[in-house]
Amino acid sequence: MKLGLERSRAILERAGNPQRGLTGALVAGTNGKGSTCAMLAAILHAAGHRVGTMPSPHLSSYTERIQVDGTPISEAEFGAALEWLRPRLEGIKAELGPPTEFEILTSVAITYLARHCDRLAIEVGLGGRLDATNVLDLGVAVITNVALDHMQYLGDTLEKIAHEKAGIIKAGNTVVTGATGPALNVIRAAAASSSAKLWTLGGEVSTKARWAGWQGSQLDISGPGFAHRDLVIPLLGSFQSGNAALAVAAAAALGVDGDEPVRQGLSQARSPGRLELVAEKPALLLDGAHNPAALSQIAADVRRLADDRRVSLVFGMMSDKDIPGALAELRRLEPVRVLFTAADSPRAEAAENLAAVWAGGAEVVLPAGRAVEAALAAAGPDDLVLVCGSLYVVGEVRPRFVTAARR
Numbered sequence: 001m002k003l004g005l006e007r008s009r010a011i012l013e014r015a016g017n018p019q020r021g022l023t024g025a026l027v028a029g030t031n032g033k034g035s036t037c038a039m040l041a042a043i044l045h046a047a048g049h050r051v052g053t054m055p056s057p058h059l060s061s062y063t064e065r066i067q068v069d070g071t072p073i074s075e076a077e078f079g080a081a082l083e084w085l086r087p088r089l090e091g092i093k094a095e096l097g098p099p100t101e102f103e104i105l106t107s108v109a110i111t112y113l114a115r116h117c118d119r120l121a122i123e124v125g126l127g128g129r130l131d132a133t134n135v136l137d138l139g140v141a142v143i144t145n146v147a148l149d150h151m152q153y154l155g156d157t158l159e160k161i162a163h164e165k166a167g168i169i170k171a172g173n174t175v176v177t178g179a180t181g182p183a184l185n186v187i188r189a190a191a192a193s194s195s196a197k198l199w200t201l202g203g204e205v206s207t208k209a210r211w212a213g214w215q216g217s218q219l220d221i222s223g224p225g226f227a228h229r230d231l232v233i234p235l236l237g238s239f240q241s242g243n244a245a246l247a248v249a250a251a252a253a254l255g256v257d258g259d260e261p262v263r264q265g266l267s268q269a270r271s272p273g274r275l276e277l278v279a280e281k282p283a284l285l286l287d288g289a290h291n292p293a294a295l296s297q298i299a300a301d302v303r304r305l306a307d308d309r310r311v312s313l314v315f316g317m318m319s320d321k322d323i324p325g326a327l328a329e330l331r332r333l334e335p336v337r338v339l340f341t342a343a344d345s346p347r348a349e350a351a352e353n354l355a356a357v358w359a360g361g362a363e364v365v366l367p368a369g370r371a372v373e374a375a376l377a378a379a380g381p382d383d384l385v386l387v388c389g390s391l392y393v394v395g396e397v398r399p400r401f402v403t404a405a406r407r
Helices: 006-014 035-048 076-091 091-095 101-116 156-164 180-191 238-253 259-270 292-306 323-333 351-358 369-380 390-402
Strands: 023-028 051-053 117-125 141-142 174-177 197-200 206-211 215-221 226-233 276-279 285-288 311-313 337-340 384-390
Touching: 006 101, 006 323, 023 035, 023 337, 035 051, 035 117, 035 238, 035 259, 051 174, 076 101, 076 141, 141 156, 141 238, 156 180, 156 238, 174 180, 174 238, 174 292, 174 323, 197 337, 206 238, 226 238, 226 259, 238 259, 238 390, 259 337, 285 292, 292 323, 292 384, 311 369, 337 369, 369 384, 369 390, 384 390
Parallel strands: 023 117, 023 141, 051 117, 141 174, 174 197, 285 384, 311 337, 311 384
Antiparallel strands: 206 215, 215 226, 276 285
C-alpha cells in the first residue's frame, strides 16, 4: 500500500484523462460504503442511467471490481481493459515508483467505465484524501460515517480520520454525510472551505425507519426537494436505513426526480456479503464487518433477528484490526458455539490468536469453508450461524451457497 495520487494521475494522463467530466458520487466512510453505493447505483439504474461501480474488495473474482448496472464485466473484457492500459504503465515505475495493485485496478476501472457508463457510484478504498479513487470529481461526495479504523494510516482520533475522508470533497460538490459529533465538525469545515453544499443526516436529510425483521426495513426519507414515504429496502440490518437515506439524497443531488426510480431502485438493491442470508434451516448469515463500530451494529441486529434461536459464530479477521474491541462486541451475541478461522491471506490473524483473545470455550477450524461446515453440521434447523469479521472470509465461503447466476 502506497497512499497518494501521483501514480494514478500519471496513469490516467497517459490514458487521455478519462476521469474528466464523469458524473456520479464518490463514497467514503468507515462503514456502509458498499451498501450505499449499491443502493445509489440501483436508483440511478431505475432512473434510466447506465451505472458503473467499483466494489472493493472483491468476494470471488477480480471482475467484480468493475461492474455495469450491477453485473461484473467478463474475464475477456477485464483482460482487454488491462492490456489496453498496460503500455500506459510504462515509465511510471521509473518516474514515480511502481504503481500498486489498487492503483492499477482503479485506473483500469475508470478507463473502462468512462466508455460504458453515464453515471458512477464509486467506493473509496481507504480514507479518501490520498486514496487512488480521489482522482475523481463526480459532483457529489458522500461520507457515510466516521469511526476508528485503519488508524495506522488515517490517524488515531475521529478528527484525524474525518480529515482524511473529507479530502474527497471538491469545489462546488454537494456533500451528503451521516457523520456526527467531532467528525461532522471537520466535514462541515471542509465543505465550507470548498464552497460545497452540505446535507447531513438528521439535519437537511431526515429518515424514519420501521424495522421489518427478515424482510428488511420500511422507511420515510425526505430532504431538499424530495420526500418519499413507505420505501421498502430488502437489505437486512437497522443500519441500512441510514445508508438508504444517504443514497436517496445523493440520487436527488444527481438529478433523479420522482418517486418511482427511488422506490424501484431500493427494492431491487443487493449488497453481497453485508448481512446476507444465503441459506436457511439453519439460517446462515454472512457479513464482512471488520471493526468494532460495525460489529456492534451487527451483533445487535443478529440478536434481534435470532429472537430465541441459538446463535453460532464463525469468525476470522485481518491482523491489522482492533481484535479485542471486535470480539468484545460479539460477546453480546451470547453464541452457543464459537469457531475461529482465517482467510487465505498473509494479512489474516492466526485463528489460534483469536481464540486466545476470546479466552476459552472456542474452537479453531481451518480453512474457513471447513469452519462453516462444522458450524452448520452442529446447528439445529431453527438455529442461526453468523460468519463475520472480514470480507475475505466471506468471499471464501460464499460461492458454495450463492450460484454464479445469483452472483
